[in-house]
Amino acid sequence: MRNIMEDKKEKLYNTMGSEIADGFTCKPKNFDANKPIMHLKTQLFICTDERCGKAHKDKDIAATLRELIKEVNLSKGEDRIKVVRTGCFGACRFRSVANIYENTKVNGNLNNNGIWLKNIHQYDKEKWKRLFIALKENRSIDELEEFKQVPMSDPSFYK
Ligand code: FES
Numbered sequence: 001m002r003n004i005m006e007d008k009k010e011k012l013y014n015t016m017g018s019e020i021a022d023g024f025t026c027k028p029k030n031f032d033a034n035k036p037i038m039h040l041k042t043q044l045f046i047c048t049d050e051r052c053g054k055a056h057k058d059k060d061i062a063a064t065l066r067e068l069i070k071e072v073n074l075s076k077g078e079d080r081i082k083v084v085r086t087g088c089f090g091a092c093r094f095r096s097v098a099n100i101y102e103n104t105k106v107n108g109n110l111n112n113n114g115i116w117l118k119n120i121h122q123y124d125k126e127k128w129k130r131l132f133i134a135l136k137e138n139r140s141i142d143e144l145e146e147f148k149q150v151p152m153s154d155p156s157f158y159k
Pocket of ligand 1: 047048049050051052053087088089090091092093095097120
C-alpha cells in the first residue's frame with residue numbers, strides 16, 4: 001500500500017531540470033556522471049569574497065542575479081548566462097568586481113570575453129538587466145560607457 005504522504009510530496013527540480021534527491025537542494029535523484037553540463041554562452045564570475053562581499057548590500061547577490069537573468073529569459077537556451085561566485089581576484093580596490101567569460105568555443109562573443117567590471121555593488125536591478133541584454137545582443141561592453149572596467153597594466157610594465 002502506498003503512503004499517502006509520499007503521493008502528496010511535491011517533486012523538486014534543480015536548475016539543470018533534474019529531479020532532486022530527497023533531503024538535498026540540488027543533487028539529482030538519478031545521477032549520471034557523464035551527463036553534459038548545461039550550455040552557456042556567457043558566464044559571469046562574481047567575487048563574493050571578504051571585501052567585495054561586504055560591499056554588496058545584497059546578502060546573496062548571485063541568487064538575485066539568477067532571478068534577474070530569469071526575468072530577461074536568459075537562464076536557458078542558446079544565449080544562457082550563468083552566474084558563479086568566486087573568491088578574491090586580487091582586485092579588491094575596484095570592488096565589487098566581476099569577470100565576464102564568453103564561451104567562444106560555441107557561440108560566445110570574443111569581444112566581450114575577459115571583461116573585468118568594477119564597482120558592481122553600485123548596480124541596480126535595471127542596470128544589471130541592461131548588461132545581460134547587451135551581452136545577449138553581443139554589443140561591445142567596451143563601447144558601453146555605463147559599465148566601468150577594471151584597468152589592467154600592459155604586460156611590458158613588468159619586463
Ligand atoms: S575580495 Fe573581491 S577582488 Fe578581492
